[in-house]
Amino acid sequence: METVVIVIHLMIVLALVGVVLLQRSEGGGLGIGGGSGFMTARGAANALTRATAILAAAFFATSLVLSLIARYGDRPIDILDRVPATQGEGGGVLDQLGGSDVPSAPAPAAPADATPPPANPPAS
Structure with missing residues (x-):
């Protein structure tokens, strides 16, 4: 429905611009116009x-x-209406938008007495 109205609106705009440009100028701001125009008769x-x-x-x-149509359409009016609000979880609107693969809790640190595995295992 909205697309049909937009197409009709654009056709009206183009016709309006064309009709305004066809009208005879009465010596506008630049001093041009008048003379022999395309339609100079009074009836035209x-x-x-x-x-x-x-x-x-x-x-x-x-x-x-x-x-x-834009006001009462099915789409939400405000961008914040698109994101459901959470309460009590500590997450806000920015946390729900996503865009980051970083986990919210930091990874646990390795114990201090643990030895790291060897970089190059011995060849057999």
Whole structure:
């Protein structure tokens, strides 16, 4: 559902950009525009204005729908909602995220009187 709305939203955005670029400039900030444009008739300008308004309304509608889908979707809203909370075990959120193969308790030390095995066993 979300993918369909995103595709429709992108098509509306592209159409809106195209319609805005087709409109006749009235001597904008750079002083360019006017003259002989692609659509200079009064009726064409009225149609482009109406199309811009319709596409702008559709853009706002799809934006609202996408925000509602994101808010009330099945996915958790907060990243901390994805990790189950443990209490009393001493582990926090960072301990549950993983990413380390180091055991939580240190390995027991070897007894002081134990002799290490020989590095190279005798050849027989």
